[in-house]
Amino acid sequence: MTKSxxxxxxxRPNAGKSSLTNFLVGEKVAIVSEKPQTTRTKINGILTKGETQYVFIDTPGMHKAQNRLSEEMVKSIRNSMEDVDVVVFMxxxxKKISKIExxxxxxxxxxxxxxILLINKxxxxxxxxxxxQIIDELSKKYAFTEVIPISIKKQINTELILPAIDKFAKESPHFFPDDLPTDQPEKIWLAEIVREKILRTMHEEIPHGVxxxxETIEETKTNKGEDIVDIGIVIICEKASHKGMLIGxxxxxxxxxxxxxxxxxxxxxxxxxNMTLWVKVNENWRNNEAFILEMGLGAND
Ligand SMILES: Nc1nc2c(ncn2[C@@H]2O[C@H](COP(=O)(O)OP(=O)(O)OP(=O)(O)O)[C@@H](O)[C@H]2O)c(=O)[nH]1
Ligand SMILES: [Mg+2]
Structure with missing residues (x-):
């Protein structure tokens, strides 16, 4: 009998949701940075252990939408709540509990x-x-099935998380192949890794508009006959001044x-x-719906 x-x-943004997803899956499926609003779409992290397949849906941090892109981000959070067996609220x-929370x-x-309430960090x-105080305040607001203070960074109480989620597993076929850590297309994941490095390297306003x-992934050989992967990458930013800073x-x-x-x-x-990087400008693309959808950043992707 299989379960899922x-x-x-x-x-909220920056709580540690993607760090948790990676920890639970045991592989890096979602990018992590110290800047809020790192995650832009919902990302499935998948773990198959024994008979049970766990699907962790990492979501963007909840915030007030400031542009078309963030409207999609907020929509994707709502979408992720449809048909789930349990919510892990982190x-x-x-930080003080916010209105948005x-x-x-x-x-x-x-x-x-x-x-399940996880109090991280x-x-x-x-x-x-x-x-x-936090436990007391939040317990008044919701009848959580479980409350666990944790630290992903220092691995405090992290062994209690999976068993808490496991209680909601039910008899069902597995929806993904058992050895798959994420259903993101490879090109999307690779692009995210590059975006993570930009988030970690540059001042806030630039990565948020990136x-x-x-464009291309090609497996070839070097002159010496070694295997090499050639990757063509385009970084799209919002302003010519940002392009200059990205190039340096x-x-x-x-x-x-x-x-x-x-x-x-x-x-x-x-x-x-081997990577070839180009930087292009697409003025105000975060309000350009067609471009957002083309980049796979729509809430329904
Ligand atoms: N000190 C400490 N830092 C943590 C812990 N867990 C995560 N972080 C850090 O918190 C920051 C945000 O982590 P993320 O996993 O990207 O947070 P997120 O909730 O996915 O953020 P968004 O995608 O922006 O919503 C990163 O710098 C992490 O390294 C923790 O237990 N302790
Ligand atoms: Mg995240």
Whole structure:
């Protein structure tokens, strides 16, 4: 008898949802950065263990939409709550509960969802009474099925998460192949790795207006006969001034982004990787619906 469980991972931007998804899957399926609004679409992380297939739906952090792209992000959070067996709601132990988080909880109540509360980043709070305060405050707002203070970074209580989700597994066929960690197309995942490096390298306003597209992937041989993967990458930004900063003095910034991304991509392919990066401007693309959909950033993708 096989079982499956669909768990949506939701919460404010930067709470640690993608870190949790990667931890549970045991592989990097979603990019992580210190900047809020890193994740833009819902991403399925898949773990098959014994008879059970767990599907973790990582979602963008809930926020007030400021442009067409973020409207799609917010829509995708709502979509991810349809037909899930359980919601994993993650808060940040160092932050006050926000209006937006309260609204999310109201929404769960209307949908009568089972919700596991994870209070993440407990490694950053020295005053443990603060933790009790958060638990007390949130427990008044929702009848959570479970409340677990955790730290993904320091692996505190992380062994309790999967068993809490497992309680909601039900008899069902598996929806994905058992060895698949994510159903994202390879090109999308590779583009995300490049975007992660831009998020980690550059000042906030630039990465938030950046989209990345993998144009070509070609497996060839070097002159010495070694395997090498040739990847053509286009970075799309919103303004000519951003293009200049992405390229940097004599191409220094682009080189830096390329070299950190290459490390991850060489690990992934297990061969040498050669990357060619271009930067293009698409003015105000975050309000261009056709482009957003073309890039696979629509809520229904
Ligand atoms: N100190 C500490 N930092 C953490 C912990 N978990 C995650 N982080 C950091 O928090 C930041 C945000 O992590 P993400 O996993 O990208 O957060 P997210 O909720 O997916 O963010 P969005 O995609 O923007 O909604 C990163 O810098 C992580 O390294 C933790 O337990 N402790
Ligand atoms: Mg994320």
């Amino acid at each position: 469980v669909f768990a949506a991972i939701t919460g 808060v940040d132990a160092t 309260e609204e999310l909880l109201k929404d769960y109540k209307n949908r009568q969802l089972d919700v 407990v490694d950053l709070i020295s005053d443990k009474s603060r933790l009790l 989209a990345v597209e993998i 003095k004599q191409g220094a910034m682009l080189k830096k982004i390329g070299s950190v991304a290459r490390e991850d991509l060489e690990d992934y392919f297990g061969t040498k990787v």
